[in-house]
Amino acid sequence: MADAEIQREAILAAVDNVAARIAEEKAYLTELDSAIGDADHGANMDRGFRAVVEAVEDDDTDGMEADELVKLVGKTIISNVGGAAGPLYGGSTMLASKELEGGITAETSVAFAEAYLQKVQDRGKAEIGAKTMVDALVPVVHTYKKSIEQDDLPPLTALSKAVDACERGVRYTVPLRARKGRASYLDWRSVGHQDPGATSTLYILEELLETAEEYLDGEVVRDARSPDVPDEPPEEVADEPLGEGDE
Amino acid sequence: MKKLINDPENYVDEMLDGMVAAHPDRLRRLDGTNVLVRADAPIDGKVGVVSGGGSGHEPTHAGYIGDGMLDGAAAGEVFTSPTADQLEEMVRACDAGEGVLCVVKNYEGDVMNFETAGEMAEIEDVEVAEVVVDDDVAVEDSLYTSGRRGVCGTIFVHKIAGAKAAEGADLEEVRTVAEKVVDNVGTMGMALTSCITPEKGEPTFDLGDDEIELGIGIHGEPGVKRTEVMSADEVADHLTEQVLDDLDLDDGDEVATIVNGMGGTPLSELYIVNRRVQKVLDDHGLDTWDAWVGDYMTSLDMMGCSVTVLRLDDELKELLGAPADTPALKQRD
Numbered sequence: 001m002a003d004a005e006i007q008r009e010a011i012l013a014a015v016d017n018v019a020a021r022i023a024e025e026k027a028y029l030t031e032l033d034s035a036i037g038d039a040d041h042g043a044n045m046d047r048g049f050r051a052v053v054e055a056v057e058d059d060d061t062d063g064m065e066a067d068e069l070v071k072l073v074g075k076t077i078i079s080n081v082g083g084a085a086g087p088l089y090g091g092s093t094m095l096a097s098k099e100l101e102g103g104i105t106a107e108t109s110v111a112f113a114e115a116y117l118q119k120v121q122d123r124g125k126a127e128i129g130a131k132t133m134v135d136a137l138v139p140v141v142h143t144y145k146k147s148i149e150q151d152d153l154p155p156l157t158a159l160s161k162a163v164d165a166c167e168r169g170v171r172y173t174v175p176l177r178a179r180k181g182r183a184s185y186l187d188w189r190s191v192g193h194q195d196p197g198a199t200s201t202l203y204i205l206e207e208l209l210e211t212a213e214e215y216l217d218g219e220v221v222r223d224a225r226s227p228d229v230p231d232e233p234p235e236e237v238a239d240e241p242l243g244e245g246d247e
Numbered sequence: 248m249k250k251l252i253n254d255p256e257n258y259v260d261e262m263l264d265g266m267v268a269a270h271p272d273r274l275r276r277l278d279g280t281n282v283l284v285r286a287d288a289p290i291d292g293k294v295g296v297v298s299g300g301g302s303g304h305e306p307t308h309a310g311y312i313g314d315g316m317l318d319g320a321a322a323g324e325v326f327t328s329p330t331a332d333q334l335e336e337m338v339r340a341c342d343a344g345e346g347v348l349c350v351v352k353n354y355e356g357d358v359m360n361f362e363t364a365g366e367m368a369e370i371e372d373v374e375v376a377e378v379v380v381d382d383d384v385a386v387e388d389s390l391y392t393s394g395r396r397g398v399c400g401t402i403f404v405h406k407i408a409g410a411k412a413a414e415g416a417d418l419e420e421v422r423t424v425a426e427k428v429v430d431n432v433g434t435m436g437m438a439l440t441s442c443i444t445p446e447k448g449e450p451t452f453d454l455g456d457d458e459i460e461l462g463i464g465i466h467g468e469p470g471v472k473r474t475e476v477m478s479a480d481e482v483a484d485h486l487t488e489q490v491l492d493d494l495d496l497d498d499g500d501e502v503a504t505i506v507n508g509m510g511g512t513p514l515s516e517l518y519i520v521n522r523r524v525q526k527v528l529d530d531h532g533l534d535t536w537d538a539w540v541g542d543y544m545t546s547l548d549m550m551g552c553s554v555t556v557l558r559l560d561d562e563l564k565e566l567l568g569a570p571a572d573t574p575a576l577k578q579r580d
Contacts, residue, residue, distance in 0.1 A: 078363060079332040082323070083356045087331055091363035123359050125393065180393065181355065 006215065007066045007104055014211040015056055015073060019049035021207045022200065032196040036183035041085065041196040048081040048090070066104050070112075071097035084124070084181065085197070088133070092119035106148050106155045113162075117141045124180065131176040131183060131190060133197035136169030140205065156209075156216045163202070163209050170198045248448050255445040259302045259322055266309055270574050273313055281329060282337040283309040284319035294412040294421045295319065295341030298350040298405060299334060300357050301326040303444065304465060305510075307402070307544045310575030316409035317573070318347075325444050325547075326466045328356030334364030339373055346374035346418035348425060350404050352397025353381040376418050378425040380404050382434045382555065384493040385462030385471050398465050399507045399544040399555045400432035403567070406576070410569035424566065428557065433490040436553030437470070437482055438463040438509065442546045461485060465509075465546045479516065483523035486554040491531060496558055498532035503539070503567055505555040510545030512552055517541065520552055528556075536564055543575075 022029075022045050030042030055076040061069060074094025078086050096115035100108050117137045126132040143165035147158035173195035178184045183195070252258055259281055266283065267274050275286045282299075289295060298308045299321030308320035318341040323329035338347045347368070351361045358379060365375040381392075382400030389396055408425040416424075438460045441450035451467035454460055459477060462470030477485070496502065506521040508514070521540045528535055536559055544553075559567070571578045 075332065075367075078367075079330050082328060082330045082360070084359050087359035087363040091331060091359070091366070094363075095366060123362060184388065184393075 004065060004103060008061070008064060008069060010104075010211060010215040011066060011069050011073075012056055012061075013214065014208055015049075015052055017207040017211050018204050019053045021203050022046050022049045025200070025203055029196050029200055032194055032199055035193045036178060036186055036190045037181065037196060040083070041200065044081050044083060044085050045089075045200055048077045048086070051080040052076045065101075067097045067100040067102075070094075070100055073097075087123055088120055088197070091123060092116045095119050106158075109155065110145050110148055113141045113144050126180040129176060130179040131173050131195050132178075132180050133195065133201045135173045135176070135195065136166045136198035136201045139165035139169045140201075154216075156212055159205075159209050159212055163205050166198075166202045166205050170194060170202050173198045248443055250443070250445060250448070252445050255448075258445045259324055262302065262305070263309070263322060266574070273574070274309065277336055277340055280333045280336055281322040282319060282333055282340070283312060283322070284337065284340050285312055285317075288318050288341050289343035290318065291343050292345065292415065293318075293343060294345045294416065294418050295338070295343065295347035296350065296405070296409050296412045296421065297321070297337055297341050297347055298401070299323070299329050299337065299361075300352055300354070301328060301466070303442070303547045304544050306542070306575035311402070311405045311409075311573050313571065313573030315413045315569055315571035315573075315578070316405050316576065317350075325446065328354065328360045331360040331363035331367060334360055335367040335371075338364060338368040338375060339371060342368075342373045346376065348408055348412070348418060348421050349375060349377045350401060350408060350425065351377055351379045352401055353379050353392050353394055354396065355392060357397075374418055376422040378404065378408070378422060378429060380429050380432075382429070382432045383436070383462075383464070384433045384490055385435050386464075389464060389468060396464050398434045398436060399505055399553050400428070400434045400557065402505065402507075402539075402543045402576075403432055403503065403555070403557050404428045406571060407563060407566040409571065410566040413569065414566075424562065427563065431494070431558040431563070432555060433493045434505075434507075434553050434555040435461075435486045435489045436463050436465070436507075436509065436551060437461045437486060438467070438546075438549050438551035439476075440511065440548075440550040442467045442510070442549035444547065459551075462489075463549075463551065465544060467546060467549065479519045480523045482552070483520045483554070484527060486552075487524050487527040487556070490554055490556045491527075491533075494556060494558060496531065496533055496556075499534065501534045501536045501559045501564065502528065503537040503557045503559055503563075504528070504535060505539045505543055505553075507539075507544055507553045507555065508542040509549040509551040509553070510542060511548040511550035514541065517552055520554070524554055537567060 026042035026046040033041035074090045077090025099111035126134045140162045144162040147153040178190035183190045295318040297319040301323040303325040311317045319337045321329040380397035380401045381395040383396040383398045411421045411424045441452045460470045461472045
């Protein structure tokens with residue numbers, strides 16, 4: 001997929017797909033966040049991606065290179081999401097976008113993924129096990145890099161393996177006790193809840209995979225929407241939702 | 248709940264327009280943003296000093312824009328960090344080529360958005376440094392932070408870093424003195440009542456008529472202890488002792504203090520608290536070089552106060568005493 005115009009089209013399609021998926025999952029993401037955060041993750045992400053769709057529909061994106069377009073996506077998220085999610089999703093996308101200079105290839109996409117994870121960790125100062133999106137992203141980047149660099153798999157297969165890894169990462173957050181973000185205030189009461197950031201990361205990746213399947217040659221390797229991801233939020237173990245100001 | 252507002256949606260926007268209307272000769276709003284900067288920004292040959300954070304803490308932040316203090320301040324929505332792109336615009340508008348120091352309070356959203364803004368500005372070749380203020384001795388980790396929260400001690404950072412920049416110091420020198428303030432300042436607050444955010448229109452938390460909360464944050468986030476109502480002296484003793492414990496001051500040390508109102512407390516009560524705070528300091532053998540009393544960093548209409556103590560050395564004394572001319576703080580030579 002060397003052609004810059006096709007890459008531009010693919011990125012635009014990915015933006016549409018991600019925005020549609022986030023809109024679809026908005027209520028569920030907010031529900032997850034209301035259990036352990038401040039109940040705005042779905043609404044925030046939806047506002048951000050609707051703004052991204054508007055931004056890329058602008059004629060100015062004609063002839064943009066992949067890295068410039070991805071940078072615009074990140075910048076738009078930063079401006080419209082705010083809170084911690086704006087810098088984490090948007091800032092990381094924006095700063096990692098320079099790895100895509102010259103277009104999206106197996107190599108540049110690995111570099112992008114690594115840079116994205118690095119930015120998220122630098123910014124959020126979260127390690128694995130703190131019940132954050134890092135728990136989903138670390139296995140994603142590890143799997144994707146290994147699949148391409150060591151196992152020499154085609155990018156589409158590598159991405160599909162990475163999505164599987166992400167899903168395991170999301171499930172891994174459920175029993176954890178939160179140590180970062182607002183959820184950490186709940187401490188043990190956060191146990192049993194799936195992390196909203198890890199979950200939205202999975203949705204984004206699933207849509208990237210779905211888009212890649214449309215644009216990359218090769219058979220569809222798996223259904224992007226894994227049946228293993230629960231439709232219902234995990235059962236609550238906390239007794240009562242905490243009101244603001246409660247001890 | 249009665250409030251002097253129109254539409255909560257326009258709360259920040261209308262407040263900022265009102266501030267500019269009150270000080271058109273000194274404040275300018277950057278188009279399409281919630282950022283106010285000095286009318287004459289950027290100042291040639293001077294390091295920029297900027298701040299920002301959620302609204303609802305007035306006169307923080309834009310009230311401290313002016314000679315000897317801040318060059319710019321970004322207002323987020325009420326109790327919400329400004330977005331990184333607005334912070335970046337502020338940084339660029341306040342850079343005269345000498346670089347910009349961002350004074351950030353330790354709240355996750357603020358820290359992340361300022362860091363992102365700094366990186367964005369650096370891509371555009373603006374040199375950016377950052378100091379994170381974490382002066383609240385009440386809590387180690389909190390609802391919104393890893394580590395201590397940044398509260399009223401931030402005003403001393405604005406004043407001292409602003410004075411250093413006004414002297415013509417370079418970015419590293421301004422950052423260093425700001426860090427020195429952070430290392431030597433402590434604050435603890437308390438609430439008699441909850442604040443009321445314009446969006447919600449009712450108290451953020453319930454506090455009984457016979458209760459107060461110690462160690463409260465500036466967004467009404469939980470403190471460390473609820474107790475029955477105490478006298479002003481008992482409150483002053485408790486807050487001051489907690490701060491002094493943390494700072495580990497020596498007999499004969501010189502300090503500056505702020506008895507800060509949370510927005511809903513009359514100045515008379517703050518003076519009553521200050522009277523006792525100064526007595527406690529005196530009993531500890533400390534020498535108060537300057538004592539500020541008033542609403543410096545508020546929490547909307549919360550009733551309550553905080554006590555800030557800053558350990559001084561010669562450099563900090565000189566900078567704290569240097570002239571400043573801002574809407575909220577004026578100081579002459």
